[in-house]
Amino acid sequence: xxxxxxxxxxxxxxxxxxxxxxxxxxxxxxxxxxxxxxxxxxxxxxxxxxxxxxxxxxxxxxxxxxxxxxxxxxxxxxxxxxxxxxxxxxxxxxxxxxxxxxxxxxxxxxxxxxxxxxxxxxxxxxxxxxxxxxxxxxxxxxxxxxxxxxxxxxxxxxxxxxxxxxxxxxxxxxxxxxxxxxxxxxxxxxxxxxxxxxxxxxxxxxxxxxxxxxxxxxxxxxxxxxxxxxxxxxxxxxxxxxxxxxxxxxxxxxxxxxxxxxxxxxxxxxxxxxxxxxxxxxxxxxxxxxxxxxxxxxxxxxxxxxxxxxxxxxxxxxxxxxxxxxxxxxxxxxxxxxxxxxxxxxxxxxxxxxxxxxxxxxxxxxxxxxxxxxxxxxxxxxxxxxxxxxxxxxxxxxxxxxxxxxxxxxxxxxxxx
Ligand SMILES: Nc1ncnc2c1ncn2[C@@H]1O[C@H](COP(=O)(O)OP(=O)(O)O)[C@@H](O)[C@H]1O
Ligand SMILES: N[C@@H](CC(=O)OP(=O)(O)O)C(=O)O
Numbered sequence: 207x208x209x210x211x212x213x214x215x216x217x218x219x220x221x222x223x224x225x226x227x228x229x230x231x232x233x234x235x236x237x238x239x240x241x242x243x244x245x246x247x248x249x250x251x252x253x254x255x256x257x258x259x260x261x262x263x264x265x266x267x268x269x270x271x272x273x274x275x276x277x278x279x280x281x282x283x284x285x286x287x288x289x290x291x292x293x294x295x296x297x298x299x300x301x302x303x304x305x306x307x308x309x310x311x312x313x314x315x316x317x318x319x320x321x322x323x324x325x326x327x328x329x330x331x332x333x334x335x336x337x338x339x340x341x342x343x344x345x346x347x348x349x350x351x352x353x354x355x356x357x358x359x360x361x362x363x364x365x366x367x368x369x370x371x372x373x374x375x376x377x378x379x380x381x382x383x384x385x386x387x388x389x390x391x392x393x394x395x396x397x398x399x400x401x402x403x404x405x406x407x408x409x410x411x412x413x414x415x416x417x418x419x420x421x422x423x424x425x426x427x428x429x430x431x432x433x434x435x436x437x438x439x440x441x442x443x444x445x446x447x448x449x450x451x452x453x454x455x456x457x458x459x460x461x462x463x464x465x466x467x468x469x470x471x472x473x474x475x476x477x478x479x480x481x482x483x484x485x486x487x488x489x490x491x492x493x494x495x496x497x498x499x500x501x502x503x504x505x506x507x508x509x510x511x512x513x514x515x516x517x518x519x520x521x522x523x524x525x526x527x528x529x530x531x532x533x534x535x536x537x538x539x540x541x542x543x544x545x546x547x548x549x550x551x552x553x554x555x556x557x558x559x560x561x562x563x564x565x566x567x568x569x570x571x572x573x574x575x576x577x578x579x580x581x582x583x584x585x586x587x588x589x590x591x592x593x594x595x596x597x598x599x600x601x602x603x604x605x606x607x608x609x610x611x612x613x614x615x616x617x618x619x620x621x622x623x
């Protein structure tokens with residue numbers, strides 16, 4: 207069989223008949239290249255939310271297994287329509303849902319993990335036709351029930367298929383590629399042509415929606431190439447402008463030159479600070495009490511003075527957290543606590559930017575407004591009040607635009623204190 211390529215179309219790219227027709231026409235043109243396609247499609251933009259709302263109007267607390275039976279239908283409609291549009295243009299294909307492939311999950315409904323993917327049916331279809339449509343965001347559990355992979359899960363389907371078929375993965379979306387910042391918030395954002403896998407993971411984990419973070423974990427296992435490109439320019443056969451994710455870009459970088467690549471942000475975060483004279487079990491207790499994923503920003507054990515910890519969590523967990531803090535105050539020696547539910551975080555990602563000098567230069571103009579600053583090997587994050595988000599993204603983006611953190615800092619002017 208000729209080479210296979212996995213093409214994933216997101217919700218905005220398949221929203222409405224004209225967009226589906228554009229994708230089908232592009233598939234018709236590509237038939238000449240004789241490369242077979244596995245097309246993964248999401249539900250049309252807004253459709254999954256509509257299904258979730260319909261469910262909530264019907265029952266107060268839907269059983270996850272039943273919820274999945276409802277929310278997985280959006281993708282089925284898209285692949286059916288896309289399949290019809292391709293047939294109309296003479297492109298032979300078959301449309302498969304998650305259970306038909308099958309994509310086997312661990313059955314943790316509404317947020318399932320993929321355990322295995324059977325490829326035989328995909329190969330059978332591709333032997334006799336040009337494309338296989340696969341419904342994104344879904345698989346099947348051991349009982350044969352549909353189970354979904356969590357919001358944004360179509361990227362995960364595409365990455366899993368790319369990984370098992372050992373074929374490149376193209377993520378088509380509504381922007382020209384991964385940019386130096388979210389184009390919706392930063393009009394001057396530019397497309398990054400080459401990004402390292404590690405930077406992409408960090409961006410996805412810290413708010414950039416353009417590629418879902420779980421899909422990157424899967425892609426990392428097989429190290430098969432991934433690109434992000436626009437579904438509208440792509441369908442005009444102009445696929446030159448795109449972001450390619452490289453697995454060894456670090457080796458191509460000049461030694462010892464920190465490089466700011468992109469800025470990402472997460473809204474609706476809660477910032478928590480606490481001081482206690484007890485031990486580190488305060489955080490574990492807190493985490494267990496509120497049942498939400500807590501990200502630890504810093505944890506200091508200050509000898510006899512006890513512990514000081516700063517954390518963030520989704521704002522939806524804030525009410526539960528405040529209750530948990532009250533509870534802790536009674537049970538442990540909690541001296542001080544603060545919970546700001548109107549917070550956000552803004553991160554600059556780039557190879558080599560963790561060192562203190564660079565970190566300070568990027569974060570300094572915003573220091574006084576920040577709750578906390580946290581760094582990883584390739585990221586500097588500021589936790590701020592939600593109202594400061596736009597300004598912080600703009601400031602940090604200047605650094606990314608120039609690539610070089612020194613120049614970005616000089617241009618930003620440290621006047622925001
Ligand atoms: N660094 C970034 N580069 C490009 N897009 C970004 C970035 N950060 C956030 N985004 C946002 O991600 C959106 C694409 O993600 P999403 O809406 O989930 O797409 P899809 O519907 O194709 O899955 C873009 O419209 C853009 O607003
Ligand atoms: N339809 C699902 C899955 C998905 O991945 O959508 P998108 O590709 O548009 O982010 C959702 O809304 O979560």
